[in-house]
Amino acid sequence: MLNKLQIPRALQVVLLTLLLTLCGQARAEILVQKTPDEGLQPRLVQAADGGIHLLYFKKRLNRPAAREGNLYYREYLIDEKRFGPAIKVSSQAFNLQTVAISRAAMAISEDGRLHVMWYLAREAEYFYARSNSDRSTFEPQQSMVEEFREGIDAGGDIAAFGSQVAIVWGAGELTQEAERTMFARFSHDSGSSFGEELRVSDPALGACACCSLAAEYLNEDTLVVAYRSAIDGIGRHMQILTLNGVSAETPSGRYQSLQPLQQWEATFCPLSTNDIAASEKDEHWIVFETEGRIVEMNLLNPDKIALAGEPFIETRQKNPTLAFNPQGEKLIAWGEAISHSRGGRLNLRFFDAEGKVADYELEEELHIVDFSFPAAAALPDGDFLVLH
Numbered sequence: 001m002l003n004k005l006q007i008p009r010a011l012q013v014v015l016l017t018l019l020l021t022l023c024g025q026a027r028a029e030i031l032v033q034k035t036p037d038e039g040l041q042p043r044l045v046q047a048a049d050g051g052i053h054l055l056y057f058k059k060r061l062n063r064p065a066a067r068e069g070n071l072y073y074r075e076y077l078i079d080e081k082r083f084g085p086a087i088k089v090s091s092q093a094f095n096l097q098t099v100a101i102s103r104a105a106m107a108i109s110e111d112g113r114l115h116v117m118w119y120l121a122r123e124a125e126y127f128y129a130r131s132n133s134d135r136s137t138f139e140p141q142q143s144m145v146e147e148f149r150e151g152i153d154a155g156g157d158i159a160a161f162g163s164q165v166a167i168v169w170g171a172g173e174l175t176q177e178a179e180r181t182m183f184a185r186f187s188h189d190s191g192s193s194f195g196e197e198l199r200v201s202d203p204a205l206g207a208c209a210c211c212s213l214a215a216e217y218l219n220e221d222t223l224v225v226a227y228r229s230a231i232d233g234i235g236r237h238m239q240i241l242t243l244n245g246v247s248a249e250t251p252s253g254r255y256q257s258l259q260p261l262q263q264w265e266a267t268f269c270p271l272s273t274n275d276i277a278a279s280e281k282d283e284h285w286i287v288f289e290t291e292g293r294i295v296e297m298n299l300l301n302p303d304k305i306a307l308a309g310e311p312f313i314e315t316r317q318k319n320p321t322l323a324f325n326p327q328g329e330k331l332i333a334w335g336e337a338i339s340h341s342r343g344g345r346l347n348l349r350f351f352d353a354e355g356k357v358a359d360y361e362l363e364e365e366l367h368i369v370d371f372s373f374p375a376a377a378a379l380p381d382g383d384f385l386v387l388h
Contacts, residue, residue, distance in 0.1 A: 027329075027350075027352075027358060027360075028329055028350075028382045028384055029383040030360065030384045030386060031379075031386065032346070032362065032366065032386045032388070034387070035054075035056050035372070035388065036054070036083050036086070037056070037058045037072065038058070038059075038062060038369075039056035039058050039072070040057045040058070040096065041056060041057050041096075041097075041103045041372050042054060042055070042056045042372070042373075042375040042388075043055040043104065043105065043375055044321075044323075044387065045106050045114075045377070046277075046377050050078070050380035051075065051078075051108075052076035052385065053075055053106065054076065054083060054387070055072075055089065055104055055116060057069055057072075057104070058071075058072050059096065060093060067095040067098075068093050068095055069093060069094075070089070070090045070093050070094075071088070072086045072089060073088075074087070076377075078380060087131075087135070087137065087138065089138050090118070090127070090129065091129070092141065094120055097119065097120075097121060098341050099271055099341060099371075100271070100273050100319045100340075100372075100373050101155060101210055101211060101212040102121060102155045103155050103212065104117065104119075104155065105118070105155065105158045106158065107158045107165070109161075109162065109163060109164075109165060109190045109191070110161075110163060110190070111133050112133045112135065113132065113133055113135070114130065114131040114138075115128070115130045115165050115191050116128065116130070116138070116158070117156055117158040117167050118155070119152070119154070119155040119156065119169075121153070124151075124152045125143055125149065125152070126144045127142065127143060128141065128142055128143075128144045128191070129141040129142070144185065145183075145197065148171045149171060150171055150172065151171050151172045151173050151209065152170075152171050154170065154209070154210050154212050154213075155169075156169030156213065157213050157225075158215070159215045159223060160190075161220055163187075163188060163189055164188060164217060164246070164247060165186070165187040165191045165194075166187075166217070166246065167184065167185050167194070168183070168184045168200070169182070169183055170182050170183070170207040170209070171183055172207065172209075174209050177206050177208065177230035177233055178232055178233050180206050180207035180230065181199050181200075181202075181203050181206075182199070182200050182225060182227055183197055183200060184197075184198050184243075184246075184251075186198075186247075195249050196249075198249075198251070200225070200241070200243055200253055201227070201241055202253070202255070205231055205255075206230030206231055206232075206233070206235075207230055208227070208228035208229065208230045208236050208269060208270070208272075209269060210269040210271050211227070211228040211270055211271065211273075212274065213226060213228070213274070214227075214273075214276045215276075216276040216278075218284060218299075220247055221244060221247045221248075222244050223246045224240065224241070224242050224243070224299055225242075226239070226240055226241075226274055226276065226286050226288065226299075228270070228272060234265050234267055235263075235265060236264045236265065236266050236269075237258055238262040238264075238288050238290065238295075239258075239262075240255065240256040240262075240299060240302070241253050241254075242254050242255075242256070256302055259302050259305050261290055261297070261305050261306075261307070262297070262302075262305075263290070264291055270289065272289040272318065273289075273318070273320070273373070274286055274288035274289070274320065275320055275322045276299070276322070277322040277323055278324065279324040279328060280325070280326050280327070281328070283298060284299040284300065285298055285299065285322060285330075286299055287320035287321070287332055288320065289317065289320065292315075292316040293307055293308075293317055294307065294308040294309070294317045294332065295307060295308065296308050308320065308334070308349050309347070309357070311347065312345060313336075315336050315344075316337065316338050317335075317336055318344070318373075319334055321373070321374050321375050321386075324378055325378035325382045325383070325384065326378070327353055329350070329351060329352055329353055330350075330351040330355070331349070331378070331384045332349050332351075332376075333346065333347070333374040333376050334346075334347055335373055341370055343367065343370050343372045344368055345365065345366065345367055345368070346362065346367065346368055347362075348362070348374075350384075372388070373388075374386055374387065375388075
């Protein structure tokens with residue numbers, strides 16, 4: 001008969017501590033999936049209660065040349081680990097915009113309503129629709145821009161905080177990018193009504209005509225807008241504009257100093273997009289493209305700025321998305337391809353709570369559908385969801 005192994009008490013404590021430490025370092029799982037319904041251009045929103053909400057475009061006919069379709073919404077059912085039924089957002093069908101800069105945007109307000117904004121190039125028009133509080137249906141879409149619609153050439157963005165909702169867009173003569181500016185409308189009643197169209201950026205900086213932007217509330221009275229300028233037609237830098245006093249309809253703006261990785265001089269239009277997300281510490285971060293490489297930066301501490309990671313091959317990185325989980329871990333995903341209409345190969349980086357790159361590789365080579373891009377969100381249990 002074998003004797004039982006006797007482990008000294010001190011060693012037992014060491015082993016137990018090591019076990020607890022290893023358990024505490026359990027890494028989040030990354031769930032990579034195709035967008036439901038063979039959908040395109042997914043946008044994921046993480047609500048304050050942990051809910052995950054998906055907006056996407058679905059073509060009416062499943063044919064390569066087909067373009068007409070509608071925007072749809074689905075809620076992620078956390079316990080069942082799947083998306084719920086589709087709910088139509090747009091009241092009227094429209095043609096898919098084949099470049100990422102024309103993508104739709106979505107935000108959620110305190111009352112549970114979803115707020116969606118999208119852009120139609122041919123009509124040079126922005127539309128808005130909001131859901132009811134239980135997100136079972138959407139109100140009829142409405143046109144949002146009348147006075148400042150000249151030269152509309154890319155999608156805007158929408159943000160919400162409490163009962164505040166903001167829509168932001170760029171406009172101005174297309175041949176005079178150095179004179180284009182950012183505009184906004186604000187709602188203080190969860191989208192029931194919006195104020196007048198306001199110019200909010202510095203005209204001396206211009207605004208890239210065919211570049212997307214990102215907007216996010218830092219609090220009820222402060223909105224940050226990240227957009228690409230067009231100084232003298234070539235200074236296509238990532239500008240960080242903070243608007244204070246937005247709850248009173250008289251916002252005042254200030255710009256951050258530019259870091260080297262925010263600067264991009266180009267005579268061509270990059271057709272770039274960016275994304276903003278908040279960490280578990282309520283620190284807001286942005287991911288954007290500079291000279292074909294994805295950059296991450298802390299919005300309130302711009303000294304925290306770095307390249308997200310190298311590409312698989314020497315090609316362009318574009319259309320980044322960003323998410324944080326409750327443990328402070330971070331995921332950045334993007335596409336890699338030269339063509340503006342190609343989705344490209346999916347790439348991503350996973351960072352631990354200390355901000356260090358973790359050893360993670362996709363199990364297979366995944367390609368994003370043409371005219372689309374990735375979207376990321378963190379689930380309440382700490383895992384990440386990536387759609388393409």
